[in-house]
Amino acid sequence: MRKVCVITGGGSGMGLATAKIIGKDNYIIIVGRTIKKLEKALEELRAEGIEAEAFACDISDEASVNKLAAHAKEIGTISSVIHAAGMSPHMGEAVTIMEANALGTININEVFYKVMEKGSCIIDVSSMSAYLTPKFIMPKGSYKYSRTNKEIFMKKMMARVNLFPKKVRSGVAYGISKNFVTWYAKTDAAKFGQKGIRVLSISPGSFETPMGEVEKDEVENLIKFCAIKRLGHVEEIANLMAFCASDKAGYLTGVDILCDGGCVASGCNPLKMKQS
Numbered sequence: 166m167r168k169v170c171v172i173t174g175g176g177s178g179m180g181l182a183t184a185k186i187i188g189k190d191n192y193i194i195i196v197g198r199t200i201k202k203l204e205k206a207l208e209e210l211r212a213e214g215i216e217a218e219a220f221a222c223d224i225s226d227e228a229s230v231n232k233l234a235a236h237a238k239e240i241g242t243i244s245s246v247i248h249a250a251g252m253s254p255h256m257g258e259a260v261t262i263m264e265a266n267a268l269g270t271i272n273i274n275e276v277f278y279k280v281m282e283k284g285s286c287i288i289d290v291s292s293m294s295a296y297l298t299p300k301f302i303m304p305k306g307s308y309k310y311s312r313t314n315k316e317i318f319m320k321k322m323m324a325r326v327n328l329f330p331k332k333v334r335s336g337v338a339y340g341i342s343k344n345f346v347t348w349y350a351k352t353d354a355a356k357f358g359q360k361g362i363r364v365l366s367i368s369p370g371s372f373e374t375p376m377g378e379v380e381k382d383e384v385e386n387l388i389k390f391c392a393i394k395r396l397g398h399v400e401e402i403a404n405l406m407a408f409c410a411s412d413k414a415g416y417l418t419g420v421d422i423l424c425d426g427g428c429v430a431s432g433c434n435p436l437k438m439k440q441s
């Protein structure tokens with residue numbers, strides 16, 4: 166059986182960069198909603214001699230994720246899932262962002278848990294926003310509904326988002342959704358461990374990707390506070406993801422790894438954009 170790595174958001178940015186590394190010894194399935202983007206990414210991968218295919222899937226739709234997982238299992242043994250798909254504040258309405266980032270992560274972890282085997286790993290991609298968004302905003306007490314009733318979970322998340330003025334709701338939804346991702350990966354670890362599967366999250370800071378470009382203005386403000394005063398190169402996060410997914414990181418699970426050039430460590434407050 167060949168080793169298969171499923172990469173959501175593999176059509177661009179961090180997902181595609183990670184595919185180029187993990188694809189050296191895995192068959193790659195890149196996942197996204199835009200076929201054209203996936204086809205272009207496939208060309209790049211194949212030009213580097215990587216065996217890969219594209220699978221159209223909307224991660225916020227459980228039925229779509231079920232089809233993806235069933236297909237991946239047919240292709241071979243799933244060695245890792247790099248769940249890099251996500252939407253940033255300028256990419257959509259608050260509810261769409263919450264559905265992609267929070268509900269999408271629930272769907273991926275729940276569905277792939279059923280088909281993955283001992284020795285495999287899921288990496289959920291969060292963001293440094295999980296740390297920079299003030300704690301009082303996070304509806305942490307309601308995160309538990311993600312495991313019992315996704316409808317109630319979404320209602321609770323959006324009720325919190327809708328307390329804020331409309332113009333900041335997408336940003337609030339992003340911060341909450343990414344904070345949830347770190348909580349979810351951590352609290353999934355014990356259950357996954359029983360099957361010998363590792364699960365962890367990685368929180369990137371500001372990176373040179375299509376998403377980084379969309380969020381350019383906010384990113385430029387934040388970089389001033391970072392210990393490393395530049396954007397992260399996409400390979401710098403891709404190498405971290407590939408390492409965490411590999412057997413070399415076999416004891417790593419139930420954690421979030423922050424890779425942000427020292428931005429959170431500066432204690433900056435994005436609401437005030439000054440040193441706190």
Ligand SMILES: NC(=O)c1ccc[n+]([C@@H]2O[C@H](COP(=O)([O-])OP(=O)(O)OC[C@H]3O[C@@H](n4cnc5c(N)ncnc54)[C@H](OP(=O)(O)O)[C@@H]3O)[C@@H](O)[C@H]2O)c1
Nearest residue numbers: 174177178179197198199223224250251292371372374376
């Ligand atoms: N770049 C940064 O500075 C930065 C900072 C912090 C965190 N992150 C996180 O890092 C991850 C990767 O981002 P990136 O920078 O590589 O951005 P990117 O190039 O925009 O990649 C995100 C990918 O996710 C896919 N996607 C979005 N919604 C989806 C959905 N509902 N179903 C399936 N695929 C979906 C997009 O493809 P389609 O639109 O075709 O579906 C896109 O290819 C994201 O989770 C992001 O939040 C990025």
